[in-house]
Amino acid sequence: MRIGVIGTGTIASAVVEGIAGDGHDIAVSRRSAVQSARLAQMFDNVTVHDNQAVLDRSDVIFLGLMANAAAEILAPLTFRADQRVISLMADCPLERVAQMALPAQAAAVMIPFPGIAQGGSPALGYGDTDLLQELFGARNTIFALSSEAELAAYNCAQAVLSPAVRLVADAADWLGTRVEDRAQGEAFLRALVGSSLMGSDCATLLAALNTPGGYNQRLREHMTDSGMGGALTEGLDNLERGA
DSSP states (O other), rough: EEEEEEOHHHHHHHHHHHHGGGGGGEEEEEESSHHHHHHHHOOOEEEEOOOHHHHHHHHHHOOOSSSSHHHHTTTTTOOOTEEEEEEEOOOOHHHHHHTTTTSSEEEEEEOOOOGGGSSSEEEEEEOOOHHHHHHHTTHHHHHHHHHHHHHHHHHGGGHHHHHHHHHHHHHHEEEEEEESSSHHHHHHHHHHHHHHHHSSHHHHHHHHOOOTTTTHHHHHHHHHHHHHHHHHHHHHHHHTTTO
């Protein structure tokens, strides 16, 4: 495909890295000069242009902009009716994307994660998820959602990733003061948590880790009694309300 990317922040750049090896002709904007230059150096099929030239060269366009700046950036640009637009802006409704990209088709909203650069990553999608599957499905898992309300709820819930990583990092720091090889300790915990979650649904895994008096049960009960679950729910509710 002829693909254009307007906005080359961390996520948009990861998207480019994830599909650059598939033979597409990819044009990226200069909005982040360092990132766009890095991508062009990494891949022979990635070239850097101004925003309008990106559109002129492309049939499928990714918008990797901040939602509050998108209208101003896109207003002077000319889209074509035969173009399909994929928005990476989680907080911008697809209808709003359609208005900003007229007469192009606002095909989908996609929420990818940095791991899409290497593959093996989940991605959330609403709209033309067949297009997302065609582009990314060979190496990633596309979770197709039925409404923008679902997309908003998923977007809140995915924020559990950062506190989960913080929890593992804190345990790794604790372990690192008690073992010879700190890096090995962290690698062990990352492998333990990652492989365990990938290998089982949460209910089954929790049941398996619920040996009476066992280390896992005792630490989980301590964390629960300390208010971990309530704090998580409160935080998710705040995200949903925009607080």
